[in-house]
Amino acid sequence: MTSYGAAGPASLSRADTADLSARTAGPVLLPEDADYAAECVTFNLMTALRPAVAVGATSAADVRAAVRFAAERDLPVAVLTTGHQVARSAEGAVLINMSRMNAVHVDPTRRLARVEGGARWQQVLPETDKHGLAPVSGTSPTVGVVGYHLGGGGSPILGRKYGYAADHVQAIEIVTADGELRRVTADSEPDLFWALLGGKGNFGVVTALEFTLFPVQRIYGGGLFFAGEHAAKVLHTWRDWVVDLPEETNSSIGFLRRPPLPDVPEPLRGTFVMHVRFTSLGPADEAERRLAPIREIAPTVLDTITELPYREAGSVFLDPPRPVPWVERSTALRDFPREAVDALLAQLGPDSGTQLGFVELRPLGGALTRPTAGANAVPGRSARWQLFGSGGGRPELAPVFREQLTAMVDAVAPWAQDEIMPNLLSDRQGRTPQELRVIYGSERYDRLAAIKRRYDPRNLFRVNHNITPA
Template structure:
């Protein structure tokens, strides 16, 4: 019999852990074991996980055994690959850590990549780059490739040209709630294939993914960092400038307040700057002509724009390379007029007094707004802009960050839409049924819930933005 701790979460005995360990090639850890913390570590230190047991899966057989063990005791299953997007503490759950399953194989002839569940984007960038190929990759090199695809996947370089990363998935290998392994494609189990691409981790443990690559070797891009005193002019110019960019070019703008710490580059250390991110697949001379209106605003305090190998796309946004504690919130915007820009500046401009260290507005549209060749569950395609914001610091600062994030979201509410991409859902806290239904749209959500009932009727996979069985 499974016992329960004082919080009401399941607690496994050493005998039960030993029974699980006998079925698993990888390590099995209970709370208090030496390896427990390492296998439960998250990239966002504000979102710790504390499962009943942690399993370090080394292959599909381990995943199947762990899922069957959980199902036999009616315990939830939580999946951890890189720890970037964690929802809930996984109390009482069987946690499956996929980080040991990180193989990446590139087939240059077929322009196809196959990655295991724990692979990170820097691995794909390196492997594909050897063949002059590129995936529809995100900004951070340490983000998990699988989770990124399952939520949609917006690339700051290839997104406006090729759409969402999920649109180019060719096959998904998954262990479902019955402990069975499945290879799901557009011609097999079509409903599940539709749901997996956009429905995040609600339908099982994805052990491998195959997706298309594109012949892209280089891009022209980087960032222009302007002193915070120019924030209003930079934002106003950027908003108007982006509306005329060709599909081969994209941009976002970030308001950064960097702490005075040694790891922060000297020109940015302890300062407030506005970071204009820019990338283009056009020739450098043409891209520079496009960039001219932004360069004319003021001399930048730092300029990283250059002709760059695509494998170095990891440097485009200069994302933090190491784990840190933060609280975040995101919104999808149907429009971003001058009034919205003014509202944003009142909340996070140089005189706002905000403690939010990162606020970004991303240009979307282009191919991101088009339906894919093979339909999927990715939502929010009609959003033209995305807002992502966070505050980083000690846990006792979290209430302040949440209040300021709520104020920012409220200020932009007149231009915000409900339907949004699943990867924009706040990772550091759960979502209600009404919030999820709004984010996916009623018809899409109801279809996802019906598919969930077919493949996970007991809702074992619920430590996430949970789509409950219909």
């Protein structure tokens, strides 16, 4: 029998889920089942999920069955592909694991990719590369493609030239709260299409996505690593230099504190370094001329600048290749003057005492700040800079990491803005409708809430940064 607690259903029995098991090809797992924990695991090991039942979807039909099962019992629905971004623990929810639905099809004539809801970038990039094409992808090959697009998708390589990944979505196949599978385009259901791109998982379970590809096959780039003692000179010089780069040339900067572990490259092991990330779509000689002022700052600890196929672009950024525990925080900045540089150095420099392992500052601009004629709900386009920080590897230090991340964000608050791309939200951001209204802006949030009322009036999809029905 189903048992109920103050917050809703606390558990489901085998009898409760028998009909769901009969209607799905994928596994249907309860907490007592041996494979349940593996079905619920996230990439961020700090964000454990504990749903009432976990469904391993193998098709859109499985997704429909799971959504209808949840709707019949008024259970919330949570969606898991990779678990890089988890807002809530999914207690009492029906968890739909999309990872088995990962097919990728590339149409080189139309420069279009169709990917299923569970595909990761590491499954997409080799396929697009075969045709000399590239998507507007992010830093990590392990990130889920659909969630990346639904939250905006700000590429550090192609974003300033082509805009957000969400700007190039052509069609979305989605199971909505009524259990129906819809194919949504800007022409067929313009309001839902607008809301999906920026509204994250608030409107249903995306089973497939189609998006435009661009004629990019190679980049010139990598990283220059400078000893942490040069942090002030590196950051000030980089800040003055990066604002004049053309849109096809990109750079971000990272404060890296790497542990003394065997899988960390020897020059970086147990050290604090400044990591200047650099990519160019132009010729190598032209890129090197632009990079010259940065090479002159100080001797490098490590230099990985080289020509790369686009499918290996993730190697520039050194994101973790496998699941780790971490806490994070981000903010968007209108400006980053010299006073802000000094404020950030006080929190993160060689004498700061911080234990944050990674902080990245990324300039935006270009197509990321140009309007899209109302094509989607992605907020934060007025931001000129993006700051993201994380502390990880030691869950017992999570309170320390959170305190230091708050201090970092507070230090640059005079130059910050409220609107921010949803993909950058941590589990501590946007937890209430009031907070999300600020993050999206009142007009955008009100429109999202009205569309939510139309397509999900009972708020079935609420295990997320939740937009409540108007």
